[in-house]
Amino acid sequence: KQEVTQIPAALSVPEGENLVLNCSFTDSAIYNLQWFRQDPGKGLTSLLLIQSSQREQTSGRLNASLDKSSGRSTLYIAASQPGDSATYLCAVRVGNTPLVFGKGTRLSVIA
Amino acid sequence: KAGVTQTPRYLIKTRGQQVTLSCSPISGHRSVSWYQQTPGQGLQFLFEYFSETQRNKGNFPGRFSGRQFSNSRSEMNVSTLELGDSALYLCASRGGDLATDTQYFGPGTRLTVL
Numbered sequence: 001k002q003e004v005t006q007i008p009a010a011l012s013v014p015e016g017e018n019l020v021l022n023c024s025f026t027d028s029a030i031y032n033l034q035w036f037r038q039d040p041g042k043g044l045t046s047l048l049l050i051q052s053s054q055r056e057q058t059s060g061r062l063n064a065s066l067d068k069s070s071g072r073s074t075l076y077i078a079a080s081q082p083g084d085s086a087t088y089l090c091a092v093r094v095g096n097t098p099l100v101f102g103k104g105t106r107l108s109v110i111a
Numbered sequence: 112k113a114g115v116t117q118t119p120r121y122l123i124k125t126r127g128q129q130v131t132l133s134c135s136p137i138s139g140h141r142s143v144s145w146y147q148q149t150p151g152q153g154l155q156f157l158f159e160y161f162s163e164t165q166r167n168k169g170n171f172p173g174r175f176s177g178r179q180f181s182n183s184r185s186e187m188n189v190s191t192l193e194l195g196d197s198a199l200y201l202c203a204s205r206g207g208d209l210a211t212d213t214q215y216f217g218p219g220t221r222l223t224v225l
Contacts, residue, residue, distance in 0.1 A: 032211070034213065034214065036216070041199070041219075041221070042218060042219070043115075043117075043201055043216040043217050043218040043219045044201065044203075044216040045216070046213045046214065046215060046216075049211070049213045051211060089154070091214075096166070096167075097167060098144060098156040098159055098167050098169070099144075099156070099214060100156075101153060101154040102153075103153045104153070
């Protein structure tokens with residue numbers, strides 16, 4: 001059974017700092033991995049999708065990497081801003097099964 | 112392109128009642144999934160529909176049911192509500208390719224059971 005773990009559960013950083021969020025998964029036979037952002041009480045916003053054949057994806061200040069063999073992904077946020085404060089979730093898809101989510105990392109960027 | 116829409120956005124019910132939530136996917140998307148999100152359990156998968164057929168089902172009691180219509184719109188029903196059903200219910204849609212298609216989420220329906 002696929003399990004997804006995100007460490008740390010919460011993170012507080014000063015504005016301008018570069019930071020890394022971690023995601024690990026137990027079954028490496030994934031189709032893809034997605035990173036989402038969720039603001040309090042809101043739905044999820046898709047940030048990046050990495051296919052199993054890819055090593056990384058970039059969007060603006062965000063860069064996500066994938067190492068299938070070790071069951072790890074990282075989300076790198078450059079030059080963090082207070083508007084980046086949110087919960088970040090990673091999710092993996094294995095075959096024709098639903099996305100399996102981690103519990104998320106709650107990020108606070110302090111001005 | 113319009114995003115995933117969910118109605119209603121907020122709902123207050125009492126124990127024993129039933130509730131129906133609605134989800135309209137992004138135009139052209141045939142897959143609709145439902146998730147329950149609570150502070151303690153995180154995001155838990157309820158079910159997925161593809162072209163009006165239930166493709167996957169999560170580990171929830173039979174009080175939770177759903178369906179999908181020919182226009183891909185989906186409804187979720189919860190009967191005999193319990194206090195523990197209070198949660199944010201999220202709907203998501205995607206296209207047909209499992210490997211490459213991003214899953215897009217709606218804003219959710221906040222259900223409170225009193």
